[in-house]
């Protein structure tokens with residue numbers, strides 16, 4: 001299957017292996033299906049929409065003022081391989097947002113998320129006008145910690161009982177990257193084995 005020209009036109013960034021575009025109402029069936037197949041991967045780290053109704057509520061959060069929602073997809077087929085959101089956007093004088101992201105079971109561990117989140121960083125700093133992008137990560141979430149380390153986020157601290165996930169207040173490490181740090185990095189190769 002080759003992606004249609006209209007879909008390609010919605011790509012905000014395209015890297016060596018993945019593309020970034022805004023999540024849309026038409027993604028509902030594919031997204032909810034991927035979430036259903038990825039329950040073991042996502043638990044206990046994140047809460048994601050599992051039903052069409054939850055997906056509609058999820059979409060309604062992305063008002064493009066306080067929050068922005070994206071999917072990471074394969075440019076040739078258009079298949080969704082992950083998602084990344086920028087939440088709690090605060091404008092001047094902070095210009096910052098907090099990202100949430102997830103892979104799906106069928107394509108986890110292939111490097112797609114590191115490339116997809118790096119596309120988001122580029123878009124967030126250059127197009128959304130952000131200066132700082134943060135990620136809050138549970139200490140035991142090795143895959144997520146590896147991802148932000150690969151992208152040169154720095155660890156800023158630790159907050160006990162910081163986010164309520166599935167009814168429990170969970171501790172989180174606080175990570176962040178600023179636009180000047182990203183600008184100082186060479187472009188990231190998708191075939192890196194770091």
Ligand SMILES: CC(C)(COP(=O)(O)OP(=O)(O)OC[C@H]1O[C@@H](n2cnc3c(N)ncnc32)[C@H](O)[C@@H]1OP(=O)(O)O)[C@@H](O)C(=O)NCCC(=O)NCCS
Pocket residue numbers: 041042043045046100101102103104107108109110111112113114115135136137138141143144146147190191192193194
């Ligand atoms: C966190 C999460 C998104 C990371 O996904 P991921 O698939 O490991 O990330 P990537 O797509 O960047 O893949 C990186 C892995 O692919 C491997 N890889 C394989 N082929 C690769 C290639 N061609 N290029 C780059 N990396 C490759 C890397 O070695 C790396 O594995 P490692 O971390 O064991 O070294 C995923 O584990 C997830 O969805 N977890 C549940 C939700 C969650 O925790 N979200 C974050 C909350 S803070």
